[in-house]
Amino acid sequence: MLQGILPRFVIRGAMVVLLFSWTAPTSAQDAYSPLSARMPPGVVGNWSAQAGRSGSPRQMYFQPVEVRLVDTGPSGGGRVTWYAMGRGREGMATEVAPHAAGLLVGATYRVGISDMPEFPGVTVYPTIEVIDRLHPPEGRRYEFPIPVELTGEDIRLALQGKLVTRVVFLEEPRLAAGNEQTRPMMVRDLDPKSNALAEADRVGRPMAILRLGSRTAPIEGSPESVNFFNMGRQPIELSRPAISKAVSRIGTRTQPVALRISGTPSGTVRIRSTGRRMLQVAGGVR
Amino acid sequence: MRQPVAPLCHPEPSEGSQPLAFGTPVLLGMLCVVLSAGCASVPLSSLPPAVEEAGSAGEITSASGTATLRFAAVSAVAVAPRIQPVHLPAMPRQQQVDPAGPGGPDPAVVDEFPDEFVIDGGDRGNPVHYQSHLRYGVETEDTIAEYTDDEGTSHILPSNRVAIYAPRFAAVRMVQLPVEGFGIERMAASHRLLREVRLTIREGPHLHKQQAGAVGARVRSRASGLLAEARTAGVSRLLRTGEHVKLINVFGDTGDLVAGRMDQAGVARLARSLENAAAWAGDEAPRATASTATGQSIQSTPWVNSFTGVEVKHKEIGELKLVKLADRDTALSDDVVLFTLRFDNVGERPLTQVRIIDNLSPRLEYIKDSATLGFTDEDEKTPAAEARGGRITVDDNEQGSEVLVFELDEPLPGGVGGVITFQARVR
Numbered sequence: 001m002l003q004g005i006l007p008r009f010v011i012r013g014a015m016v017v018l019l020f021s022w023t024a025p026t027s028a029q030d031a032y033s034p035l036s037a038r039m040p041p042g043v044v045g046n047w048s049a050q051a052g053r054s055g056s057p058r059q060m061y062f063q064p065v066e067v068r069l070v071d072t073g074p075s076g077g078g079r080v081t082w083y084a085m086g087r088g089r090e091g092m093a094t095e096v097a098p099h100a101a102g103l104l105v106g107a108t109y110r111v112g113i114s115d116m117p118e119f120p121g122v123t124v125y126p127t128i129e130v131i132d133r134l135h136p137p138e139g140r141r142y143e144f145p146i147p148v149e150l151t152g153e154d155i156r157l158a159l160q161g162k163l164v165t166r167v168v169f170l171e172e173p174r175l176a177a178g179n180e181q182t183r184p185m186m187v188r189d190l191d192p193k194s195n196a197l198a199e200a201d202r203v204g205r206p207m208a209i210l211r212l213g214s215r216t217a218p219i220e221g222s223p224e225s226v227n228f229f230n231m232g233r234q235p236i237e238l239s240r241p242a243i244s245k246a247v248s249r250i251g252t253r254t255q256p257v258a259l260r261i262s263g264t265p266s267g268t269v270r271i272r273s274t275g276r277r278m279l280q281v282a283g284g285v286r
Numbered sequence: 287m288r289q290p291v292a293p294l295c296h297p298e299p300s301e302g303s304q305p306l307a308f309g310t311p312v313l314l315g316m317l318c319v320v321l322s323a324g325c326a327s328v329p330l331s332s333l334p335p336a337v338e339e340a341g342s343a344g345e346i347t348s349a350s351g352t353a354t355l356r357f358a359a360v361s362a363v364a365v366a367p368r369i370q371p372v373h374l375p376a377m378p379r380q381q382q383v384d385p386a387g388p389g390g391p392d393p394a395v396v397d398e399f400p401d402e403f404v405i406d407g408g409d410r411g412n413p414v415h416y417q418s419h420l421r422y423g424v425e426t427e428d429t430i431a432e433y434t435d436d437e438g439t440s441h442i443l444p445s446n447r448v449a450i451y452a453p454r455f456a457a458v459r460m461v462q463l464p465v466e467g468f469g470i471e472r473m474a475a476s477h478r479l480l481r482e483v484r485l486t487i488r489e490g491p492h493l494h495k496q497q498a499g500a501v502g503a504r505v506r507s508r509a510s511g512l513l514a515e516a517r518t519a520g521v522s523r524l525l526r527t528g529e530h531v532k533l534i535n536v537f538g539d540t541g542d543l544v545a546g547r548m549d550q551a552g553v554a555r556l557a558r559s560l561e562n563a564a565a566w567a568g569d570e571a572p573r574a575t576a577s578t579a580t581g582q583s584i585q586s587t588p589w590v591n592s593f594t595g596v597e598v599k600h601k602e603i604g605e606l607k608l609v610k611l612a613d614r615d616t617a618l619s620d621d622v623v624l625f626t627l628r629f630d631n632v633g634e635r636p637l638t639q640v641r642i643i644d645n646l647s648p649r650l651e652y653i654k655d656s657a658t659l660g661f662t663d664e665d666e667k668t669p670a671a672e673a674r675g676g677r678i679t680v681d682d683n684e685q686g687s688e689v690l691v692f693e694l695d696e697p698l699p700g701g702v703g704g705v706i707t708f709q710a711r712v713r
Contacts, residue, residue, distance in 0.1 A: 037460065038462075134402055134453060135395050135398075135399050135402060136402075136451060136616070137451060137615065137616060140616065143616070143618075144451070144453055144616075146455065147455055149457070154459075157461055161463070162461050162462060162463055163461070163462045163463075164459065164460075164461050165459065165460045165461075165462070166457045166458070166459050166460075167457060167458050167460075168455055168456075168457045169455065169456060169457065169458070170401055170402065170453055170454070170455055171401070171453075171454045171455065171456050172401050173400075173401060173403070173404055173405070173454075173647055173648065173649045174426060174427070174647070174648070176454065176648050176649055176686075176713075185455055185456055185457055186456040186457070187456070187457045187458070187459050188456070188457075188458050188459070189458075189459050189460070189461070190458050190459065190460045191460075192460055192461065192462045192463075194460070196458045196459075196460045199458050200457075200458050203456075204401065204456065205401055207455070
């Protein structure tokens with residue numbers, strides 16, 4: 001009799017012990033996050049593209065991204081150079097910041113920040129990885145770009161040899177703080193060992209990753225320069241005609257490159273250089 | 287002509303609670319307090335300053351140097367500011383707002399990506415409900431109307447949802463020194479220590495599974511004894527075969543009685559019965575009787591001479607409809623959005639205690655004194671004394687924004703509606 005009851009009690013006791021020893025995750029921070037902002041540029045974007053955020057291959061979506069410079073000087077604070085799928089300087093377009101361009105969701109682009117009055121002669125080359133898109137009303141995409149801000153503090157940290165990583169996220173309105181929209185935007189510093197992408201995903205929807213270091217550009221014409229400036233070899237969509245007037249690399253001023261842009265505001269933009277070589281075709285396979 | 291209602295004196299002055307003249311005995315005044323269901327009349331000259339301040343919210347009447355103050359026997363609360371009245375004879379703003387028109391946010395996009403919109407209206411999450419006379423479920427973005435019909439039933443009605451495309455961004459930043467990071471991560475690797483201890487191998491011999499299995503004599507005892515007995519016990523199952531005998535009363539099987547007809551055999555059987563009856567009845571001979579009934583038909587034609595009408599005094603019960611609109615479908619930070627709340631009593635009987643509650647999203651900031659109120663049956667020619675009124679109360683919703691409570695002063699008659707507008711700044 002006792003031999004038949006005892007194992008039953010043992011089993012029930014073990015189940016009770018297991019029940020109380022198991023505890024549910026206390027917060028979203030305990031959840032496993034396979035992606036991190038510390039991954040190499042392009043990894044998160046590839047995951048996002050495979051998840052279908054970039055649209056179908058025949059109808060790729062160009063998400064407007066606006067580069068803003070804060071505390072780097074008056075009148076915009078400098079210039080931003082977009083590097084697109086192309087060869088050498090012909091794939092560049094330089095504009096006075098702030099400036100927006102359509103970037104493919106899931107791709108990683110190299111941009112150049114130069115002519116900053118507070119940092120004379122300094123050019124930095126951050127990367128922008130677009131990992132999600134917005135859904136504005138038809139024909140009003142450039143009214144609601146993803147803002148990517150670079151402050152003077154970011155530039156100083158980068159020049160000191162540090163790697164600055166910013167994850168721009170769309171605030172969840174129900175979790176948003178009840179304060180005014182600030183310029184520059186609200187930025188919260190995280191511990192270097194934390195997962196910035198997971199934290200941004202906790203309070204909103206990550207949209208873009210900005211990585212800024214002090215790396216200098218390789219020598220023009222070298223094999224490294226192709227991979228450096230055209231990271232994803234992806235097209236780019238410019239919102240308005242651009243004239244590259246002062247493209248500066250490592251402080252050397254080069255001759256301006258004229259670009260002619262034609263197309264409709266809603267989609268396809270075709271940019272040709274003066275040398276009649278096609279620079280890029282955006283707006284999907286036509 | 288409607289009279290303005292004192293905000294703090296809920297019951298209207300009854301006939302039995304007329305103001306007392308100066309010098310009326312105190313006992314008579316106390317009796318009037320009891321009869322007037324909580325409303326007291328106190329000489330104004332005897333009021334302390336604090337009570338005089340409260341009297342400004344009540345109703346004061348004076349006659350020939352006599353002043354009385356009438357107030358309800360409830361705790362005084364802060365009087366909400368009165369909404370700025372506005373007359374809407376044609377309501378031109380309403381004609382410009384069409385939520386279903388082109389250019390508005392696609393509802394499918396709003397449902398799939400609500401984080402790109404500032405939403406106000408509806409009843410999201412936990413539905414608004416009452417429990418122990420307390421209201422629950424009014425979350426941010428909710429807009430509901432409360433009202434009571436003339437049968438005393440309370441209702442809660444959510445409005446529609448208004449979505450304004452206004453994404454807002456923020457960022458998290460991380461500054462690293464790659465060299466330092468590598469060093470710390472390698473030192474933190476404790477995998478080797480765990481492997482050297484090998485706790486899993488030591489615990490291996492202590493597994494009790496095999497011992498427990500060997501002790502399992504219980505299984506054999508059950509297999510050898512009880513199951514066999516159970517099978518043999520099944521043989522004892524008996525089937526009872528019962529015999530059911532159906533008795534047919536052949537005496538009642540008279541076809542002529544059932545079918546109602548009589549053939550030759552039936553006539554013979556009747557004759558035999560008559561003989562038997564005659565033989566048994568003696569001198570009382572049976573006889574058959576028959577009668578013939580003559581049918582008559584009556585035809586009549588009704589002729590209408592007069593009609594009598596009965597008035598049915600049944601009116602449709604009051605019902606509130608609430609629609610929320612916004613004057614724009616996209617907004618940037620610091621833009622001002624004009625919200626419009628259109629409420630209508632689509633029934634025929636009045637509604638009382640009409641109250642509209644709007645719990646704003648944290649992305650919206652109410653602009654002070656921007657609320658207006660107008661009714662469809664009033665215009666600029668309506669005397670101010672007859673105009674309806676309403677009040678607005680602005681409270682902190684403890685979630686970074688405000689909750690607006692619009693309350694109508696008077697019952698809302700059937701077929702009458704109104705418009706509340708207010709402005710909010712997008713954060």
